[in-house]
Amino acid sequence: MTDCAHDRNFKTMLEVKGVTKEYGGRITALSNVSFELEKGEMAFLTGASGAGKSTLLRLIFREEFPTSGEISLGPYNLAELPGNRIPDLRRHLGYVFQDFRLISERTAYENVALSLEVAGKSTRHIRKRVDEVMQQVGVWQRRKSYPRQLSGGEAQRVALARAIANEPLLLLADEPTGNLDMKNSRDLFELFCKLNLQGATVIVATHQVAMASEFGKRILHLEDGALKQDSK
Amino acid sequence: MRYLLKTIAEIRRAAHHQPLSIFGTIITILLAMLLPGIFWLAANNMTAVEKRLKANMTVDVFLVDDISQAGIEKLRGELLTLEGVSDITFYSKRDALFRIRESFGQSIIQDLDDNPLPASFSLTVDDTILEPEAADSLVAHLSALDQVEEVVFAREILYRFSSITGSIKRFGIVITVLVIFSGIFISANTVRVAITDRREVVEIMQVVGASRPYILTPFVLLGGLLGLIGAALSSLALWLIAGYVSRNLAELQFLSLHEIIVFILTGLLLGMLGAILATRRYLKV
Numbered sequence: 001m002t003d004c005a006h007d008r009n010f011k012t013m014l015e016v017k018g019v020t021k022e023y024g025g026r027i028t029a030l031s032n033v034s035f036e037l038e039k040g041e042m043a044f045l046t047g048a049s050g051a052g053k054s055t056l057l058r059l060i061f062r063e064e065f066p067t068s069g070e071i072s073l074g075p076y077n078l079a080e081l082p083g084n085r086i087p088d089l090r091r092h093l094g095y096v097f098q099d100f101r102l103i104s105e106r107t108a109y110e111n112v113a114l115s116l117e118v119a120g121k122s123t124r125h126i127r128k129r130v131d132e133v134m135q136q137v138g139v140w141q142r143r144k145s146y147p148r149q150l151s152g153g154e155a156q157r158v159a160l161a162r163a164i165a166n167e168p169l170l171l172l173a174d175e176p177t178g179n180l181d182m183k184n185s186r187d188l189f190e191l192f193c194k195l196n197l198q199g200a201t202v203i204v205a206t207h208q209v210a211m212a213s214e215f216g217k218r219i220l221h222l223e224d225g226a227l228k229q230d231s232k
Numbered sequence: 233m234r235y236l237l238k239t240i241a242e243i244r245r246a247a248h249h250q251p252l253s254i255f256g257t258i259i260t261i262l263l264a265m266l267l268p269g270i271f272w273l274a275a276n277n278m279t280a281v282e283k284r285l286k287a288n289m290t291v292d293v294f295l296v297d298d299i300s301q302a303g304i305e306k307l308r309g310e311l312l313t314l315e316g317v318s319d320i321t322f323y324s325k326r327d328a329l330f331r332i333r334e335s336f337g338q339s340i341i342q343d344l345d346d347n348p349l350p351a352s353f354s355l356t357v358d359d360t361i362l363e364p365e366a367a368d369s370l371v372a373h374l375s376a377l378d379q380v381e382e383v384v385f386a387r388e389i390l391y392r393f394s395s396i397t398g399s400i401k402r403f404g405i406v407i408t409v410l411v412i413f414s415g416i417f418i419s420a421n422t423v424r425v426a427i428t429d430r431r432e433v434v435e436i437m438q439v440v441g442a443s444r445p446y447i448l449t450p451f452v453l454l455g456g457l458l459g460l461i462g463a464a465l466s467s468l469a470l471w472l473i474a475g476y477v478s479r480n481l482a483e484l485q486f487l488s489l490h491e492i493i494v495f496i497l498t499g500l501l502l503g504m505l506g507a508i509l510a511t512r513r514y515l516k517v
């Protein structure tokens with residue numbers, strides 16, 4: 001496979017085909033899940049706790065393999081992706097966690113810069129790009145603060161800035177509002193929608209089904225590992 | 233450049249977070265490497281002494297008392313044709329007396345009217361003759377010659393010396409292997425602790441797509457640095473010990489610059505190897 005990650009002339013960004021994931025042969029976390037996500041599209045992945053949302057995101061992130069079925073992301077067919085290309089894949093994915101996962105001894109600015117450093121970008125490019133994305137998510141004023149000095153909402157925005165800094169093919173978020181209050185949660189979802197309007201392809205996993213449906217985006221609803229509803 | 237800064241930061245952090253473990257590792261490597269260092273030093277000096285001993289090794293061929301001048305010349309001719317004999321010196325009966333007096337003082341044998349000491353040829357021989365079999369056959373050959381009374385080749389001391397040197401070298405190699413293994417193990421352990429300490433950061437690095445080398449290089453360099461410092465301090469300690477022995481016991485020659493570099497590089501390598509081992513076991517990306 002050639003590295004055509006920068007060739008963004010594909011319409012389907014994510015293709016999940018008949019994916020089943022079993023743990024130890026007894027627990028079926030996902031069963032026969034199929035859907036496609038187009039470039040520039042945004043979907044909420046909803047479902048109760050234990051429905052399989054995190055599992056699906058982990059499969060897309062290539063932390064684990066599906067028991068059966070196939071996943072492809074832009075130019076990458078995950079089943080064929082050799083282990084040493086995983087870092088390359090992840091530089092083309094943005095990931096936001098419930099618990100932020102910021103490095104505590106680095107400032108907000110340095111945390112965002114990390115994903116660009118890792119991708120081997122020049123110092124000049126990094127400086128420019130970090131300023132840009134921090135402004136985009138509204139935490140530029142907090143760039144010199146350390147994670148412990150940030151509110152939950154701010155910390156998650158910093159994590160989001162880090163996730164989008166490399167202009168990922170797909171932005172994944174796993175319960176990004178899990179540690180936030182209602183107001184902050186709604187603001188954050190709105191921010192995801194705004195990024196989507198600006199062109200990002202996004203999947204946000206959340207158990208807050210009601211709130212997710214307020215935004216008029218596509219809803220992929222999981223129940224016990226099966227895709228029960230696709231609003232598309 | 234950024235790599236280097238990252239590494240320095242990582243090492244400073246490790247030194248800050250686990251000073252005892254870092255300090256202990258360096259001291260342990262220092263002490264552990266002292267042992268093979270001492271063996272190396274000993275083997276080197278023994279070999280040097282052995283070489284000098286070999287260079288001074290002679291075969292003394294004592295002649296019958298009534299040998300004629302013509303007989304002496306004829307024998308000299310024969311000896312010169314022998315394989316492995318590089319030089320010949322003749323000592324007359326008078327010379328023999330002088331030599332004995334030089335060694336043991338004037339008084340000895342002074343009162344004797346008649347000189348009882350025999351004339352002799354002293355043969356300087358090549359290394360090939362110093363091999364036991366070659367030596368035996370040379371002695372046998374010389375003893376069988378006419379006009380030769382006795383042949384003395386005091387090679388036992390050389391053999392004993394060589395065998396001691398050989399034992400020291402073999403034992404040194406075993407010790408060296410053991411020390412290298414334990415050094416690798418120690419470094420691996422320390423680096424593992426350092427990585428565990430940085431578990432959170434390492435995971436975040438993986439999430440943002442850092443490659444294995446990008447994440448692990450600082451840790452491998454940390455291990456290498458521990459080995460390097462340990463070995464450097466160890467060679468310094470070795471130098472102090474050699475100096476002390478030279479002043480108080482016997483003149484020792486220290487390792488050559490070249491050997492010191494090998495010694496320190498060994499430390500560097502075993503430190504890095506341990507670190508690589510630790511990272512391999514730790515990170516599955």
Ligand SMILES: Nc1ncnc2c1ncn2[C@@H]1O[C@H](COP(=O)(O)OP(=O)(O)O)[C@@H](O)[C@H]1O
Pocket residue numbers: 023027028029047048049050051052053054055056
């Ligand atoms: N590593 C694992 N080993 C065993 N079972 C797992 C593992 N990960 C998830 N599961 C199970 O898979 C199901 C789906 O979990 P998860 O994807 O975390 O759900 P969600 O994120 O929607 O809450 C759950 O029953 C969970 O216990």
Ligand SMILES: [Mg+2]
Pocket residue numbers: 050053054055174175
């Ligand atoms: Mg989950």
